[in-house]
Structures are given as C-alpha cells and as structure tokens.
Amino acid sequence: MSDVSSISSPPGSSPASEIRNLPLSAEESWETLGLSQSRGPATPPEAPLEMPEQDFRARPPQGPDSGWPSPGTILARLVAFGGAAVIAWIGWRQMVLSFGANMTWLQSVLLVLFALTFTWVGFSFTSMISGLFARPLRTPEGPNDAKIAVIMPVYHEDAAATAGLLAALARDLYRVGLGERAEIFVLSDSREPDSVLEEMAAISRLRDISPVPVWYRRRRSNKGRKAGNVGEFVSRWGGRYDQMVVLDADSIVGAETIRALSARMNADPAIGLIQTMPMLVGGQTIFARLTQFAGRIYGPAIARGVAAWSGNSGNFWGHNAMIRVSAFAQCCGLPELPGKPPFGGTILSHDFVEAALLRRAGWKVRLDHDLRQSFEGCPPTLLDMAVRERRWAQGNLQHARLIFSRGFAWISRVHFVIGILGFLMSPIWLAMILVGLALSANVLLSRPDYFPQTYQLFPTWPTFDPVRMLWLFIAAMSFLLVPKFIAILRAWLRPLARNSGGNVRLLASAIFEIVLSALIAPVQMLIQTRQILEILRGRDSGWEAQVRAGQMPPWGVVLRRHAIHVITGTATLVVLAFLAPWQLIWLSPILAGLILSPMTSRWSASPVFGRWARRQGLLVTPEEREAPEMLTAAHALEFRISGTLPREGGLTLLGRNPALRSRIMALLPENPDSPVKDRLNAIAAEAKIAHATSQAEALNFLSPAEQLALLESRALIETFAKLPQ
Template sequence: MIALGRLLFALTALLLALAAGVLFAIVVTANGTTWLHVVQVLLLSICCLWLAWGFNTAVVGIASRRGQRWRAPVVPGRLPGRTAILMPVYNEDAEAVLARVAAMIEGLRGIRKLDRFDVHVLSDSTRPECVVAERRATFLVASALEAGGHLFYRNRTKNIGRKAGNIADFVTNSGGAYDYMLILDADSLMRPETMVEMVARMDADPELALLQTQPLIIGRRTLFGRALQFSAALYSPVFSRGIAQLQGREGPFWGHNAIVRTRAFAAHCGLPNLSGKPPFGGHILSHDFVEAALLARSGWKVRVDPDLHGSFEEAPTNLIEYAKRDRRWCQGNLQHGRLIPAPRINLWSRISMVTGIMAYAASPIWLLFLIVSLLDPILAPAPDYFPADSLFPVFPRPETGKALLLLLGIFLLLLLPKTLIALRTAFSRRAPAFGGAANIVLGGALELALTSALAPIMMMFQTKAVVEILAQTDSGWPSTDRDDEGLPLGVAFEASWWMVIAGAALLFTTFFYAFELFLWVCPIAVPLLVAPVFISLTGNPAFGDRIRRSGLLATPFEIDPEPVIRASERWRRRLADEVAAREAPRSALPASASDKPQLAPHPA
C-alpha cells in the first residue's frame, strides 16, 4: 500500500512540474525559440518539481487524521530497558545546557522513572573556559539533585568525527550498558512523559530501531526567532504527518530528539571516512540521514511519530547564525551525492538523500533561472515585423492567459499549504492555544510576509554556500550562538554587503535594459538592497518583544509553558546566580559561607 502511495505522490509531483514546464514553454517561445528559452524551461521545471514535492507532503499531512496515534498506546508499569540520554556539547553555554538537563532529571524523578534513565553530557568542547563551565555546572546540578548516580560528564580531548564521532565514542565505551539511547542536541528539551512513552514504544516493537519526534522551537525573542517557532508550532506537525505517511518504516532521522536501539545502532551505523579532503571527503557531516538509511537497509524500522508531543529545541535567533548553521548542513547534504549509489540502500532512502540535496541546490537553480530570464530580453534581437518570407506584417503573440495561469499555479504551490493549515487551525479546538483565531490568521499572514521577504536573502546565502562547497571550501564545525543578544547593523552589513550590490545591480539592469521586468524583480531586488537593515531588525530582541506584546506569532508553549519548560528557565536563573556568586570576590562572602555549597540539595 505504501509503495502505491509513494508512486502516486511522485507521479503527481512530476505531472505538476511537467504542466508548469509546458505552460512556460508556450509563453516564452510564442515568438520563436532560442537556447536561452530551453535553459529557462529546464530550470523552471526542476524548481517546480521541488515545489510540488513540498506541496504534496503538506497535502498528505493535511489529509491524514490529526489525532491519529502512530502506535498503540503503551502505559508501562516499570520500563524493562535502560536508556542513556545523550547530550552532546560543543563550546555551548554550559549553564543553559545543564539547566535543561536538570529540568529533565527533575521531571523523570517526579514521575518515578529516573531509575531507568542516565544522562550523559558528552563534551567535545575545545575552549578551556567552556570545559571549566561544563564541569562546574554538572557538579552543581548533580549535587543539588543528588543525582550523581544518574548524571555523567566527559570531555574528549580529540573530537574525532565531530558529533557522529562523539556518539560513536559513547557507544564504543559505554553503549553496552544501555538498551536505548535518547539522542539530544545541546539545545534540546523533552517532556519526561514523552521520554517514557518513547521507551515504551521501542519495547513494544522489537523491529523498531529508531523513533524520531518532531522537535518544536521554543524560547526565542527576536522577530526572526519568533517567526521560526510560530511556523514550527503551526505547520511542522502537519508536514511531519505527511512525512510519516510517505516514508513508513524508512523514516527520517534529524540527528536529535530521537531514540535509537543501541545494539542496532552499534551493529549497522559505523560511518566510514569518505576518501579525499573536505568538503566532499573526510567525516560525514549530515550523518543522521546516512544512519537512518543504514538501519533501513538492514531491515530495521525507522519511524517518525507525529503524535509524540513535548519535544523541543531552540534555534538561531538571527539570520546570520541561521545561515552559519545552514552552511554546515549544506555541506553535509551535498556530501550525500557520493553516498546515493551505495550498495543495498533502499530506494526511498536514496530519494530522501536527493531531497536533502535539493533543499540547498534549489536556491542556485532559482538564481540561475532569474539570471537567464534577465538575459533573454537583453540578448534578444530586435523584433522583425516584416519578415522576408511573408507578404503581411507579423506581430508578437502575447500568451497573457497562460502566463497568468502559470503564475497562479506557482503561488498556489508556495502559499496554499500554509494558508490551509492556518485557516484549519484557526477554526479548530487548537485555536485558543495560539491566542485565538485572529492571532493565528494575522500571525500566519505576518510569518508568510516575513518569509517571502527573507526568501531572496536566504537564496543568496544558500547559493553562496553551494558555490563555496563546489569550490572545495570546508565549513568546519562552528558552534551555534543561540542567545538573544541582538545584531548590530555593522555586523549585518559585513555579512550581507554583497547582497546590497547584487540587489542594486539587478534593479539597475532591469530598469535600463529590460524595463518590462522591473516590477517583477522588485520583490527580489529590494530585500537584497536593504538586507543589512532587514537582518539587523529581525535579529533585534527588543523589536521581537514588541511583537510579542501584540500577541502576534504566539505559540502554545509561550502562552502556557509546559512544566519542563518552566523548570528549565528556573534552573537557568538558579545556575546563573550561582556562577555569579562564585565569581564574586571571596572577601565579599561571609566567612561561614565561603566554603559551603551554594545550591541546596534537592528534597528527597
């Protein structure tokens, strides 16, 4: 059944792309065909195939039943398996990371399940001050919660293989003690009941090797960050249902907020180094796609369960940090081009790798389409209304109707899924969680406008990333700054000055050489022209706070935070106060207090 569904899905996407290509070919070749027209049609067809793929995923998600459970409910009395909660860290804010750890430990103890879980903070940090802060915060949390038997820390002096190598090191040295590994990121947070449910589902299905949740973004203040978390809360669950229906037992692994069966992972997910130098050789950066493919190749189930709520993460708070992280992901996904032909990989796993590549290749393809479309009227010869082989004048034949139909089709592929999801949510029982129907509709419109304005900037960032990778430039593994500290205009200009030049050149060229296209390119050129101001403004937490006070872009986890979110925020303040107290001059402390622990033990 799933094979038939996949076939219909793929054929629908191909037919939509073919229809767009045929319409466009009729429009641009109405008065003759050139090689530029052939290139235009080919590029647009590829882009429309990508748009249709995403559109179909949303349609499948919308059509699936919202409340569907992807596994029969399991309410265990006592979990038979032991689970390691892995928190990989790389030069992060130690207090923030350990605050999340403390909240999850506290939550598991509150539901009397901590005896089946251990937390391992797996540090790959290279900065001495980060390592010191991690050790200190781990000690404070362990002592305050009296959780020394359930909280462990280690720092690798050689971070071989980056995050994948970090996990592999744990599997090699400690994995045998655990049935499952719940793999998180440094910014991950998870409801304790969700952790228990994930373990129960693994216990209930011996063929299940990896169970992925849909992480939702929390804790963002900037306009950019708030738009991300609103989009994740409103749209991601629907897209996840589409992915779950489509991929079945060959589901995705997004590298975090997922549980894996330790023995299956150890037996099948050893990753080789690719021959050659980075960016296409060396360690596999986007290891998660590959690990999911290796498990599926070996007959194990890999599944995403959209009904698993209470899975959270943070995200970059401005476009520059987002692009920096995106650059690393882009390199990892393009590496998969070498892995697609690997032997015995399932067809759908190969297709997943192709879609991962297209997530970044689509941007330079769109840019090439834009450039070729500009060159067409500039290089086109002057019209000849009186050809030698005709006794009568020949005037151009405008194909306005077909052009408008094509434009409408592209807008529907882009905008219809989000519009339907927003309207469906606004008139459902979920509406009060977002602050009401009006907030959903207005917030959806604001997010859509912001996304549209940011699209040309993201296109340029991703195109730059692809070009750098093709030029053999390695991104390395930079740590992500997730703090809402604001983004000065100078920093934004330094990162995007070249976009200003590109936007100005685009406006100048079309105004003087292809004026009929001037208004059409303004939605692309104007955001590029003002990119530094736009990036700085959307990365400003004060401006984001004003939006929050208006009620727009509110999410359920902001309006009514879950206990684990509140606990994480409380622990973060507590650890920050403790660090500040310890860094104060010892002479300022009472002599009787100078040698005493600053955090009281957690009550028994």
C-alpha cells in the same frame, strides 16, 4: 562570583512515591527528599558494544523488517510523488506551449530551471496533502524494563543552560517513574580550558540536584565530531543500555514523551529509531519568533505528510529521537569519506546517513509526529542561521557521494535528494531569474529575424504566451501559500488557534510571517548560492560552536555582510527601470528584499521588536502563552546553577578554591591509562608547573592544550594547587 563551596549535596534518600505530583521547580521540597546522585565516579563501569565501521559498498545484513509498506504508506507515496510528477509534467507542458515551436537555447534553459522549481514547490504541496493517509499512532501498555540513556553531546555550550535543562528533565524522569531505568550522560567535546572548567562545575552541580544518575565524559580527541562523540559512547557504554534518547544542547524531550517512545520501541522489536517533531521555543528576536511560529503552526501538518510517505523508512534529524542502541551499534559506525573536505573526510550530516544505514539493515525508522513534548531552540538572527546553514549545506552536498550506495532503501535516497535540493534550489532560483532577465534583454536589444531561411515565403513570428505564463506564476504561488492557509484552517479547527491568541491574531501573524519571509527569501537565496560556490571551490566549513542566544548586530556588521545584496538589488532596479520597467512588477518582492536586507537583518535580530510583537499578539505560540512546566523549571534551575559557577578568574580559581578543585577532580577518572603519545601535553604541563614559582606563572607558561591537560589530571591539579598563589 558566588562561592562554589556553598554547593552541598542533600543527604539521605526518599521513595519515588513522595514526589509523583511534586512541581519540578519546588526546589526546597526536592532538596529535602535527599535524592542526590552526586557521589561516585563520573562514569559508570564500561559495557563495550562492538560498533563496526560500515562499508557502503558491501551487501547489507538482513534485518528484522523487510516487509512491504502498508497500504496507507503506498497511497501517501502515490499522492506525494505521483502528484509531484503530474505537476512537473503540467508545468513543463505549459511552458513549452508558452514558448512555441521555435524555442531558443535560452528558453530551453529557462524551461529546465522552471520545471525544477515548479516541481519543488509542487512537491511541498503534495507532500503535505499525503498526510491524510498517515497511520494512527498509539502508545501500547504493558511491562517495560528497557534501560534508557539520555545523551547530550556538548561543544562549548552555555554550561548553566545545559545543566538547567538536564536538571528539569532528571526530575521529570523520576516523577513519571523512570528513575530506575533512565540515566543522563553528558558527552563533552569542549576544548577551551575556561569553558571546560565552567562545564565541569555545572555538571557537578547538576549531579548534586539530579534524582537520576548523571554521568560525564570529556574526550581528548574530537575525531568524528558529533557522530564520533556518540559513537565512542556506544562503543564504551552501549552494552549498558537498551535505548538512548539523543539531545542537542538546546533541546529537550519531556519524560512522558520518553516513556511513550520507550513503550513504542519496546513493543516492536523491529523499530530501530523513532524521531519526534521538535517544537521551536524560547525565541526572543523577530527572526527567532518568525521561525518558531512557522514551525509550530505549519510544522505539524508538514511532519504528518513526511511521516505518511516515509512509512518505516523515515529520517533522523540528529536529536530529539529515541534509538535502539544495539541496532545503532550494528549499523551506524561511520567511516571517513575518501578525499579532503568539503566532500571528503568526516560525514557532517551524519543523521541522514545513520537513518539510511538503519533502514538498509532492515530496521524501522519512523517519524512519530503525534508526540508534543519535544522542544528545541532556534537561531536568533538571520546571520546566525547563515553560519549554521553553511555546515548543513556542506553536509548535505556530501550525501551526493552516498546516494547510490549499495542496499539503501529508495525512500532513504529520496531523503538525501531532498536535503541536497533544499540548498541547490537557491542557485537554481537565481539562475532562473538571471536567464529570464537575459531573455528580456535579448528581446529589447536584438532585432527579430522574421525570415531565418533564405527562401521563406511567410515570416516566422516570435511566440510567447504571457497569459499562460501568468497562470503558471499563480499556480506556483498557490503551491507555496495554500499549504500555509490549510495549516491555518487546521489550527482554527483545533485549540491551537485559541492558544496562539485567537483566529484573528493567528491570521495576522501568518500574513506577517509571509511578508517578512518574502523579504528574507531572496537574501537567503544569495547567501546559500555563495555557500554552494564556496563548497564547490573546496572550502571547508570547519566546526564552530553554535550560537544559541544572539544579539542585534551593529550597523557596520550588517552593512558589510549585506553590501553585495544591496548592490545587486539596486543595480538590477536601475537597469530594469530604464530598459524594462514592466519587469519590476514581477521582481519587486525580490528587489525589495535585497535592497532592504541590512534593515531586515538588523531589526529582525532585535529583542525589542520581538517583545513588541509579543505585546501585539503577533507570532505567538501556545508554548509561549503557557510555557510547559519543564521549560520554566529549566530556566529557574539554570539561574540557580549559574550563580554557583566560576564566571570570573578561570583556571586561577582551581588553585584558590578547594571546593571547586574537589568537584573538578571528582569528575576525572581515577587512573587514566593512555599511551605516551597521548600524554605529551600532560608531560609538558608537569614540567612547566614544576619550574613555576606561582600559580599565575604556571598558567602563563601553559599553552591552551597544556591547560586542558591540567584539567584532565588529578595529579597535575594537586601539584598546581601546592604552588603559592
């Protein structure tokens, strides 16, 4: 472990003009400029902003934008939703003709399930096509003195990685001239003592090297989770800022993009929120690279379509967005939903709801798809993605209680429905497969009744049109694949293909992505179906720290997690091979995905195979071939900060290392004022420390909650440090 006392603050100051062209990673040059903001309190003076709790049944206030959508938005909606309706009608009609007039009840069920699935894949196609009517976006010029807060809620994150990202952003903000208007605010909900200690040490180091103010606040209560964390910030300091950029712990927005967002919001006083389209970066495993390649190549065209039909009733994805603070405070105080989790309690997918509330109050919510300096990390493995999706599934199903809330724009309700169906389509797809197999079994195992009526002169022949069904299958596959090939063609016509390895490698990568995604899709179908069933049975997802950097799981883990998938696929294969071998033609991709799921899950989580794909030029993105300066600087700063953190020893270092102790105490409020009921852990910790004969004994006495209380009190830290080591 490096000596924390080696960290020092550069003296002096320097005008911003000296660093306009200074590389973000030019460490020595930045230090000699003496731009440290480390001195001073951990938080600025409070500037309270009232944030009333919203009533979903109340009449919404009249906001600044209540006009009709633009002609382009109307056309985009006609294409997206009208086109999907036409596709739904065609699919329904063709299925009815395939089954004939004497439809059985199983065929009726299959008809409904197929119509839902066919409409879903059709909408993904028409939504993308509607992007042809997306409005042009531009960044206005002119004076802008809006005060910006860049906030990053954190919860048991990699402290060095988080600080590295923010350090690079701080320098970028200063370099583009936002040093006087922008401040960074780290909002911690971390609860594990050693993690909190490391986090505070990293923030202290960040404050040393940041040319813009960096503030740090850790809550004692995690009420409301992330939404509550942001809400408390707005309530206490919202009056200090005009705009805020919300980040995740693994996401970042470039300073040029922040400046553009600020200018666009400042030029239109009716804008409440602007969402950017984050590009996935940093993937090392095959699974992560697959996800980031798909997002980079297909994502822009998809986002353009969503932006076109959303218009001023867009959505919020929880991060990489700029929000007007006053509008957020007015509209987005979220209540607890009545009842117990998973459908009651804290609103998990709060971002969708906040966007709907802003629009309900007459604020514009936009997706500005043209801004490129917006990045985020991606889950490294299929199993890590499943854990994350469990929480998303619960949050989206909660929205079923809010869809019909008073005053929501109909497009906001559409966003809710799309989010819900994004998870319900898995059990719908599974049900469609099972009903199809049941129909096949019924044909094989039962004898047709050609004379269902007693006095019937002519037989009733079973009706089924396999040719029509084949064309419906081809149409469904086309709706899934054509948007991808349109995106590839779009990339070929732009520098995107050249920056991704060239036309041939881009096409090869797309084919690789399609094949691997086809193997993963049936596994995700069963995983999400199980998640939906757990939620319906009343099981809460909880709140765990997200996995940002995973590792290849051992065989024992993948075999245990995917055993049900292998058994299901193998059993279905054996039964069909004996009873209906022709069905294997249709189901072979699904069965292959299930049977091979342990290998797919393990090998797609391998960084070794990820590096192999990189060497072959597969799944390469422009940001990987030529990494943005901010990301390379963030990695360099992360490495430097990491070497100064208390990696070993934990709280024992608090007593042994005066420099570390001084840094931690500098991030604590001078005179914390709280009622006795909130200081019970501190009172218990004080008593136990007083009876301890050494620092080690004191730490053994303290519970985790009392250790947290120690980290929250200057007086307790000083008392603890006086004990013999």
